[in-house]
Amino acid sequence: MKCRKCGQGAVIELRRHNAAFCTPDFLDFFRNQVREAIRRHRMFTADEQVLVAVSGGKDSLALWDVLIEDGYRTSGLYLDLGIFDYSIESRAKCERFAAERGVPLIVSRVADEVGAPVPVIKQVTRRPPCSGCGLSKRYLMNRVALEQGFPVVATGHNLDDEAATLFGSVLHWQTEALPRQSPMLPSTHPKLVRRVKPLYRLSERETAAYAFLRRIDYIVEECPFAKGATSIQHKEILSRLEEVSPGAKHNFLFGFLDRARAVFERVEAVDLHECARCGQVTTGTVCAFCKLSDQVKRAT
Amino acid sequence: MKVILRNPRREVEVRGGRRVKDVLRDLEIIPETVLVIRGDTLITLDQLVADHDTIELRPVMSGGCEPSAPGTGHPRLKPASRTSPQ
Numbered sequence: 001m002k003c004r005k006c007g008q009g010a011v012i013e014l015r016r017h018n019a020a021f022c023t024p025d026f027l028d029f030f031r032n033q034v035r036e037a038i039r040r041h042r043m044f045t046a047d048e049q050v051l052v053a054v055s056g057g058k059d060s061l062a063l064w065d066v067l068i069e070d071g072y073r074t075s076g077l078y079l080d081l082g083i084f085d086y087s088i089e090s091r092a093k094c095e096r097f098a099a100e101r102g103v104p105l106i107v108s109r110v111a112d113e114v115g116a117p118v119p120v121i122k123q124v125t126r127r128p129p130c131s132g133c134g135l136s137k138r139y140l141m142n143r144v145a146l147e148q149g150f151p152v153v154a155t156g157h158n159l160d161d162e163a164a165t166l167f168g169s170v171l172h173w174q175t176e177a178l179p180r181q182s183p184m185l186p187s188t189h190p191k192l193v194r195r196v197k198p199l200y201r202l203s204e205r206e207t208a209a210y211a212f213l214r215r216i217d218y219i220v221e222e223c224p225f226a227k228g229a230t231s232i233q234h235k236e237i238l239s240r241l242e243e244v245s246p247g248a249k250h251n252f253l254f255g256f257l258d259r260a261r262a263v264f265e266r267v268e269a270v271d272l273h274e275c276a277r278c279g280q281v282t283t284g285t286v287c288a289f290c291k292l293s294d295q296v297k298r299a300t
Numbered sequence: 301m302k303v304i305l306r307n308p309r310r311e312v313e314v315r316g317g318r319r320v321k322d323v324l325r326d327l328e329i330i331p332e333t334v335l336v337i338r339g340d341t342l343i344t345l346d347q348l349v350a351d352h353d354t355i356e357l358r359p360v361m362s363g364g365c366e367p368s369a370p371g372t373g374h375p376r377l378k379p380a381s382r383t384s385p386q
Contacts, residue, residue, distance in 0.1 A: 001344045001346050001347075010344055011341055011342040011343065011344065012342055012344065013344045013345060013346075020344060023341070057362055058360070058362075059362070160361070203332075204360045204361060204362070205332060205333070205334075205335065205360045207360075208335050208358065208360035209335055209342060212335055212337065212342065212358070213341075213342065220306055220307075220358060220359075221306070221307060222307055222359075222361075222362060223362075226362065232361060235361050236330075236333075236361070239330050239332045239333050239361075240330060242332050243330050243331065243332055
């Protein structure tokens, strides 16, 4: 198989684009897709400080790598979830990545903020571990960004992540979730920072290929709690669909963003308050993070 | 030929002298879900692999986190309700 651009031997085929690329041309393709995402959605400017949420996995480190290479002013944020050896290894990979490139890395421990690490939160709440973990991540990303003066948080969500989330929302017709499904969530309150997903145009396989070809040392092992997660099941279903119909995931997500998302926009604005306890934004009186923290502290 | 699989890491021996896509089909692995690595580079599905080759099939799928709730930066959605008899 030959590279579509230069005719040399290809290292990766992208069936949804009916193309194959050699290493340099694939890296160019990848970076151009990230640039297009940033440009199209006005995610951030070259003058803004970007907080990149990194997990030690392929997506977030690939994103950080592209942004550094393109000269953006970035800092990493690693949230230590306290998930046994997985967290120890993933933190080490983030620290090594940052040190090798001379970029700052902020580390925040969930155990310090919530009162216990994710495995204990799982036991206390008797809910799937991804629930307390996701809540803590979203809260801490926003709070750290606010406290340290970052106007924007960038996450490594890719096309597969977004398509799987959309699939789950549509499967249950969670219409209130659909307007929130966007590559760029603007700040709707002085205490909510902008959230962006510059990898949303790139598949999971493409981000893995970029990370591998750039020799990024990322954690290949999956989070021990992710096994059997609904989002993974949805990804598997979509991958089978993609196999018989290349471009299906892309068309599903981009068709929604281009033609359907606006239909689900709320007419009335969501009423946002500041949490009576921590001051962060919530729709209620006390935010879900403070409630979780209370629950954990009572039980431990 | 040797095939290295991950999560958990293990090795299997399969017949070489055929294309990567045929190896994946035998192992019932969807090509979209893995990188195919030989040595220090990636190879495409049409490449021939020999009996003396070693390839790694590295999974690309990750996930687990739930989406955020409408209008806010962090509170979670209520879980989707189960169907009830009509």
